[in-house]
Structure formats: structure tokens, C-alpha cells
Amino acid sequence: MANRGINKVILIGHLGQDPEVRYMPNGNAVANITLATSETWRDKQTGEQKERTEWHRVVFFGKLAEIAGEYLRKGSQVYVEGRLQTRKWQDQGGQDRYTTEVVVDMGGVMQMLGGRPQGGGQGGQGGWNQGGQPAGGQYGAGQQGGQGNWGQQGGQPQGAPQGQPYAQQGQPASKPQSQPPVYNEPPMDFDDDIPF
Amino acid sequence: MANRGINKVILIGHLGQDPEVRYMPNGNAVANITLATSETWRDKQTGEQKERTEWHRVVFFGKLAEIAGEYLRKGSQVYVEGRLQTRKWQDQGGQDRYTTEVVVDMGGVMQMLGGRPQGGGQGGQGGWNQGGQPAGGQYGAGQQGGQGNWGQQGGQPQGAPQGQPYAQQGQPASKPQSQPPVYNEPPMDFDDDIPF
Amino acid sequence: MANRGINKVILIGHLGQDPEVRYMPNGNAVANITLATSETWRDKQTGEQKERTEWHRVVFFGKLAEIAGEYLRKGSQVYVEGRLQTRKWQDQGGQDRYTTEVVVDMGGVMQMLGGRPQGGGQGGQGGWNQGGQPAGGQYGAGQQGGQGNWGQQGGQPQGAPQGQPYAQQGQPASKPQSQPPVYNEPPMDFDDDIPF
Amino acid sequence: MANRGINKVILIGHLGQDPEVRYMPNGNAVANITLATSETWRDKQTGEQKERTEWHRVVFFGKLAEIAGEYLRKGSQVYVEGRLQTRKWQDQGGQDRYTTEVVVDMGGVMQMLGGRPQGGGQGGQGGWNQGGQPAGGQYGAGQQGGQGNWGQQGGQPQGAPQGQPYAQQGQPASKPQSQPPVYNEPPMDFDDDIPF
DNA sequence: TTTT
DNA sequence: TTTT
Numbered sequence: 001m002a003n004r005g006i007n008k009v010i011l012i013g014h015l016g017q018d019p020e021v022r023y024m025p026n027g028n029a030v031a032n033i034t035l036a037t038s039e040t041w042r043d044k045q046t047g048e049q050k051e052r053t054e055w056h057r058v059v060f061f062g063k064l065a066e067i068a069g070e071y072l073r074k075g076s077q078v079y080v081e082g083r084l085q086t087r088k089w090q091d092q093g094g095q096d097r098y099t100t101e102v103v104v105d106m107g108g109v110m111q112m113l114g115g116r117p118q119g120g121g122q123g124g125q126g127g128w129n130q131g132g133q134p135a136g137g138q139y140g141a142g143q144q145g146g147q148g149n150w151g152q153q154g155g156q157p158q159g160a161p162q163g164q165p166y167a168q169q170g171q172p173a174s175k176p177q178s179q180p181p182v183y184n185e186p187p188m189d190f191d192d193d194i195p196f
Numbered sequence: 197m198a199n200r201g202i203n204k205v206i207l208i209g210h211l212g213q214d215p216e217v218r219y220m221p222n223g224n225a226v227a228n229i230t231l232a233t234s235e236t237w238r239d240k241q242t243g244e245q246k247e248r249t250e251w252h253r254v255v256f257f258g259k260l261a262e263i264a265g266e267y268l269r270k271g272s273q274v275y276v277e278g279r280l281q282t283r284k285w286q287d288q289g290g291q292d293r294y295t296t297e298v299v300v301d302m303g304g305v306m307q308m309l310g311g312r313p314q315g316g317g318q319g320g321q322g323g324w325n326q327g328g329q330p331a332g333g334q335y336g337a338g339q340q341g342g343q344g345n346w347g348q349q350g351g352q353p354q355g356a357p358q359g360q361p362y363a364q365q366g367q368p369a370s371k372p373q374s375q376p377p378v379y380n381e382p383p384m385d386f387d388d389d390i391p392f
Numbered sequence: 393m394a395n396r397g398i399n400k401v402i403l404i405g406h407l408g409q410d411p412e413v414r415y416m417p418n419g420n421a422v423a424n425i426t427l428a429t430s431e432t433w434r435d436k437q438t439g440e441q442k443e444r445t446e447w448h449r450v451v452f453f454g455k456l457a458e459i460a461g462e463y464l465r466k467g468s469q470v471y472v473e474g475r476l477q478t479r480k481w482q483d484q485g486g487q488d489r490y491t492t493e494v495v496v497d498m499g500g501v502m503q504m505l506g507g508r509p510q511g512g513g514q515g516g517q518g519g520w521n522q523g524g525q526p527a528g529g530q531y532g533a534g535q536q537g538g539q540g541n542w543g544q545q546g547g548q549p550q551g552a553p554q555g556q557p558y559a560q561q562g563q564p565a566s567k568p569q570s571q572p573p574v575y576n577e578p579p580m581d582f583d584d585d586i587p588f
Numbered sequence: 589m590a591n592r593g594i595n596k597v598i599l600i601g602h603l604g605q606d607p608e609v610r611y612m613p614n615g616n617a618v619a620n621i622t623l624a625t626s627e628t629w630r631d632k633q634t635g636e637q638k639e640r641t642e643w644h645r646v647v648f649f650g651k652l653a654e655i656a657g658e659y660l661r662k663g664s665q666v667y668v669e670g671r672l673q674t675r676k677w678q679d680q681g682g683q684d685r686y687t688t689e690v691v692v693d694m695g696g697v698m699q700m701l702g703g704r705p706q707g708g709g710q711g712g713q714g715g716w717n718q719g720g721q722p723a724g725g726q727y728g729a730g731q732q733g734g735q736g737n738w739g740q741q742g743g744q745p746q747g748a749p750q751g752q753p754y755a756q757q758g759q760p761a762s763k764p765q766s767q768p769p770v771y772n773e774p775p776m777d778f779d780d781d782i783p784f
Numbered sequence: 785t786t787t788t
Numbered sequence: 789t790t791t792t
Contacts (some may be wrong), residue, residue: 005625038595114506201429233397310702604789
């Protein structure tokens with residue numbers, strides 16, 4: 001209850017891919033996304049316009065994972081509030097590797113931005129998934145800055161593994177499923193221009 | 197659950213006075229503090245050093261209010277995460293007045309900074325109240341950025357009045373008490389050089 | 393240079409009205425907007441869905457004020473990062489009044505969200521102003537979290553008056569102008585359902 | 589100047605070690621610290637108290653690096669505001685590796701917390717370095733939420749390499765020096781129980 | 785009113 | 789490695 005320290009990450013960016021959703025043994029959902037934030041600046045020497053894109057791994061747990069899986073798509077713009085977490089895993093050579101992620105679970109915030117797409121299309125680029133209902137909006141639990149998504153759940157970050165691996169290697173980290181989950185996975189394998 | 201918008205305030209400052217704690221009809225605590233944040237800069241024209249102090253009204257609800265009342269004191273340094281809220285009240289002339297406060301309830305975060313005072317003294321200046329146990333630290337519910345104060349309570353900001361007045365005028369908003377609370381109060385009456 | 397304290401506000405919301413832009417004596421722009429953030433929750437007792445909208449006064453200074461005036465419109469969704477500031481003014485009865493605003497100047501961040509409107513229309517509802525160029529994006533100076541809007545200007549918050557009134561009463565706080573500015577104004581007069 | 593996206597990290601924690609400071613070819617300082625944030629919670633099942641510490645790599649550039657090197661020490665409590673950045677490097681086997689850091693340069697914020705130590709001692713545990721002057725406080729450039737550390741420098745994040753490696757392997761990343769800097773280094777080599 |  |  002009493003903690004020392006603040007560990008907060010706030011991101012607004014666009015998804016590089018559709019979310020990857022899978023399920024934990026206890027049935028809790030886990031969704032991985034990659035989020036691009038880009039900055040541009042004018043080079044002081046040359047005066048030319050520069051740009052750099054940073055890619056972030058974001059992991060949703062629980063209800064937010066389900067919502068992310070259902071409504072976010074490649075290209076979606078999203079606001080995310082979570083905490084930094086580095087987890088350890090072994091590569092094929094048995095070497096320890098570390099991956100830093102932004103963990104968003106109860107207490108975190110996820111908010112889709114930009115309103116619904118007005119056009120049709122089948123879940124296409126940069127928009128929202130044409131889901132049943134949600135007119136967009138914010139989802140979260142127990143987070144206040146996000147003004148009102150108050151913690152409905154119990155007093156522990158059950159969803160979020162505290163440092164332990166939550167996915168098993170060898171298992172294809174695939175789409176939604178109710179089968180046994182996977183543990184100790186390497187980072188998801190994205191397109192090549194995503195630097196991890 | 198689904199919200200539109202983000203409303204977040206993050207402050208680190210020192211208390212101008214001891215907290216004012218009172219209780220709502222349902223027994224919930226409410227604690228008011230004023231927090232000073234100051235900035236200094238060098239004047240571009242004159243080159244002289246300038247300083248400006250901003251005073252913030254912060255209102256804690258529920259458990260955080262109790263903790264604030266117990267452990268914070270005039271001069272304490274504190275980290276606070278809450279949301280902006282403007283409430284309406286009537287002055288003596290019946291005129292509508294508005295006061296903007298930083299509301300910190302479940303979902304918000306309060307963390308005492310700077311560690312415990314090592315010296316003795318009777319709860320004196322700028323430090324921590326010599327309370328029974330708490331070795332300092334962070335208190336909050338359902339907030340994640342603060343990494344682990346996970347929402348133990350139910351799904352609604354019960355503590356925090358949603359715009360409705362929570363204190364009754366005429367009633368002296370006084371020190372801790374278990375008597376009936378007060379509604380629709382004007383902002384706390386501080387010294388005159390406090391700009392609100 | 394060395395400061396004590398953190399004073400940060402982060403908002404994502406929609407504009408209640410078109411921005412009000414005016415100019416300071418030194419030619420610097422000042423833009424006022426009102427931003428709505430809303431929260432919804434389910435009442436624990438009744439189980440019914442509740443909603444509450446909070447309105448925020450946001451003041452942009454300098455370059456950001458110009459950009460806000462040019463590209464933001466009623467209904468635009470925007471991310472804003474600034475600081476809390478309470479300023480004092482006199483009402484008609486000569487009474488001291490206080491207004492709390494979110495000040496966004498150099499060092500602050502303003503980012504339009506949701507991408508450009510694809511449709512035509514003349515600057516209409518909820519979208520972006522059909523300005524010349526900006527494909528949306530973030531504007532700011534010297535803010536890093538916003539990743540790359542690096543302080544181009546000199547070492548002082550020139551734009552933002554530090555506590556001094558910046559608008560003169562009696563002067564209609566009107567649309568863009570290069571005439572003399574106004575000082576010590578009351579808060580802007582909005583529609584009636586905006587609670588200030 | 590115009591950016592898309594927000595990339596912000598806010599941390600409050602204690603240093604695990606004294607800062608490591610070195611200098612770039614252009615004379616700019618770079619300081620690395622590791623910051624611990626810890627969370628505690630009560631296990632829902634067992635009811636026992638749990639704790640988890642997260643370690644963060646933080647890299648300061650420019651003026652902030654110098655200040656960090658001069659005044660921060662192992663155990664110091666500090667507020668840090670920066671952005672997430674993942675950089676690529678090669679391990680001994682020529683394999684690509686990635687390290688995620690919190691970059692704090694102009695536009696970021698660093699603030700020492702807890703006031704000066706009142707006791708004597710030689711720069712000892714958990715406190716402040718007994719430097720010449722700085723009575724503690726916040727340091728930053730162009731950051732506004734931190735209320736007043738306004739961008740004194742030019743319009744570009746000169747200090748912080750944008751993705752390019754900034755340290756050369758083979759070079760011992762050592763204490764302050766004015767010799768040539770190092771590029772493309774692996775993460776600092778800490779004790780083995782540090783999970784990265 | 786705080787703090788440096 | 790920090791801190792409580």
C-alpha cells in the first residue's frame with residue numbers, strides 16, 4: 001500500500017500493427033502493441049528537417065487487453081498511461097536478455113483518440129476497429145488523472161506478472177485463444193523496420 | 197468506465213500549513229492542503245534572478261485524507277497526482293463564485309518525499325509528523341503510474357463529490373472531528389496574501 | 393534556473409468554442425480556449441451510468457497561441473501540457489476575484505489529435521481548421537516528454553506574465569488584432585452551460 | 589517542430605550508485621544513473637506483504653549531466669522527467685542488442701528531492717553531494733510542467749543523440765574526463781543482480 | 785503560508 | 789545497487 005517512488009509513462013502514438021492478444025492460464029487477457037511516437041526538429045547546423053520515430057512496446061493486461069484487442073488496429077491513435085517494466089528472458093543460446101515494456105493494467109489508462117472513423121472499410125488503416133458499440137473513449141481502472149475510471153478490482157496487480165515471465169517460449173504467441181498460455185517468450189517479431 | 201479525455205495534475209511542493217481535515221456525513225475524511233510550487237528564472241532584460249511562488253489548493257478524499265491529516269505538516273514536501281476540478285459556491289452576497297482545486301481521491305496518488313526526519317522535535321517545521329508507524333511512502337488507490345497502489349475499492353469515486361458542494365456554509369470547517377460535516381463552503385480562509 | 397517543485401497539468405479534451413486570440417503590447421499572441429474533459433462511471437448504489445464534464449480554461453502564449461488560433465476550432469480534440477496558475481482580478485464591485493488557468497507557453501505542449509478531417513466544409517464542427525499546411529501534430533518549445541519540441545527561445549517565460557494581469561478591463565478581449573492589448577480582464581464570457 | 593505523439597516518462601526514485609559521467613567529443617557531458625522505484629502490495633491470496641523493485645536506466649545530457657554528476661549520489665532521491673528511447677548496440681558476438689533508457693536532456697527535468705542533508709559526513713549515503721552551492725532544486729531546460737525552467741538553449745536536442753550510438757565500445761566508460769568520448773557501448777556493467 |  |  002505504501003510505496004516509494006513514482007514510475008509513470010505517458011504515450012500518445014499510433015499502432016504499428018494490430019494488437020496481439022493471448023490469454024493467461026487464469027483466463028486473463030494480455031495484449032501486446034507497438035506504438036510509434038515521432039519527433040521532428042530542425043538541425044541547427046544544416047538547417048534541414050529531421051525526423052525520428054521511436055517504437056514502444058506496450059502490454060495491456062486484463063480488461064484493457066480485451067478492449068485493446070477488440071478496438072485497436074494498426075494505425076490507431078491511442079493515449080496510454082502505464083509504468084516501465086523490464087523483464088528477463090532467455091534467447092536460444094540460453095543467454096539472458098532483457099526487454100523493457102510499458103505495462104498498462106488496472107491503474108493504467110488506455111484511451112482511443114481521434115473519434116470514430118466516419119468512412120466504411122473493413123477495419124482498415126489508421127482507424128478504429130468497427131466493433132459493436134464503443135464510441136471511443138477511455139478505459140482504465142483505478143486511474144484518476146484519467147478522471148473517473150475508478151479501481152473496480154482488488155488490491156493487487158494480479159494481471160501483471162511482477163517480473164516473472166508470462167509467456168512460454170516455443171508456443172506461438174497467437175491470436176485470442178482460451179488454451180494454455182505461453183511463457184518466457186522473446187519479444188514479438190515485427191516488421192523489420194521496427195527496431196526490436 | 198469509458199471516458200473521453202484526460203485530466204491530470206502532477207505537483208511536487210511544500211505545504212503552507214498543516215492540513216485541514218474534516219469528515220463527511222458518511223464518515224469519509226476530507227483533507228485540504230495548500231501546496232507551494234516555486235519557479236525561478238533569470239530575467240532576460242535585467243539579468244536579475246526572479247522568483248514566483250504558485251499556491252495550489254489540494255483536496256484529499258477518503259483514505260488519503262486520513263493519511264494526509266495524520267502525516268503531513270506545514271513544510272512537508274509531497275508529490276501529488278490528481279485531477280482539476282472547479283466547484284461553484286455562493287459568497288455572502290449570493291454571488292456565484294468558482295474555486296479550482298486539485299482533487300486527489302482513489303485513483304490519485306500522494307507520496308511524502310524526502311524521507312523521515314532523523315531528528316526529534318515535536319512534529320515541527322517542514323518535516324513529517326511523528327506519527328505512529330508510517331515510514332513514509334506513497335499512498336493511493338488504483339493508480340498505476342505510482343506503480344502498485346492498486347485499486348482496492350469499488351468502481352466509483354464515492355469520496356469525491358462530483359461538482360456538488362461537499363461542505364455546508366456556516367459550519368466552521370475545523371480540525372478533525374467526527375461530528376456532522378459541512379456543505380457548500382467557500383474556499384478555506386487563509387492569510388490575506390494567499391491569492392485565493 | 394534551479395526550481396523547487398513540479399507544477400504540471402496534462403489534459404486531453406475538446407474545445408467548447410473557437411479560440412479567442414489577442415495580442416500583447418509586444419506583439420506576442422495570447423489564445424484562450426475552454427477544454428472539456430468528461431468522465432463517466434457507474435453508480436455503485438443505483439447502478440446507473442453517470443457522467444460529468446469538467447471545463448478547463450487554457451491559455452496559450454506566443455507561438456502556441458498563434459497556432460492554436462489558426463488551427464483549433466470548436467470541437468477540436470487536443471492534448472495540452474502546461475502548468476497551473478491562479479491570477480487575481482477585480483470584478484465590477486472592485487472585489488478581488490481569482491481565476492485558475494492552465495498556462496501553456498514555451499515549455500508547454502499543444503498537440504492536435506485525431507488527424508486531419510478528410511471531408512471538406514468550412515472549418516466546421518469538431519475538426520481542424522482548414523489551414524494552409526499543418527498536417528496536425530505537436531507544437532511546443534523546450535518540452536521533452538513531448539519528445540523533440542526543443543526550446544528555441546531564450547531563458548525566460550517571456551510570453552506568460554508571471555502573476556501580473558495581462559489583460560485590461562473594459563477592453564473587449566476580441567479577435568486577433570495588432571492593437572494595444574488589454575489588461576486585468578475577467579474570465580472570458582462563454583455560453584451559459586460552461587460553468588464560468 | 590511539429591511532432592506527432594507524446595513520449596513522456598516521470599520517475600521518482602533513489603540512485604543505486606553514484607552517477608557515471610563522461611564527455612562527448614564536443615565536450616557535452618553525459619551522465620548515467622540507475623534509479624529504483626519500488627512498489628509494495630498485499631497479496632490477495634496469501635495476504636502477505638509483497639515488494640518489487642524496478643530499476644531504470646536514466647541518461648542525462650548536457651547541463652543536467654553535469655549537475656547530476658556533481659550533486660547526485662548513491663541513495664539520492666530524485667524526480668526525473670524524460671522520454672523513452674531504445675538504442676541498438678552489438679554484443680561481443682556481433683549480435684544486435686537493444687537497451688531502453690530514459691533520456692533527460694534539454695526539455696527534460698531533474699529535481700533533487702528531500703532537501704539538503706543537515707548532517708555532516710563526506711558525501712555519504714542516500715543524501716546529497718556536499719557540493720559548493722546548489723541548495724538543491726530543480727534543473728531543466730525548456731520544460732514547463734516543471735514550472736519555469738525555460739529553454740535557455742537553441743532549438744534542437746543537441747545533447748541527446750537521436751538514436752545514434754553515443755559511446756564507443758572498448759573505451760572504458762569512466763569518470764569525468766575531457767578526453768575523446770566513446771561510442772556504441774553496451775549498457776553499463778553493474779553488479780550481476782541488476783537485471784540489465 | 786512552504787521551500788531554497 | 790536505492791529506499792522504507
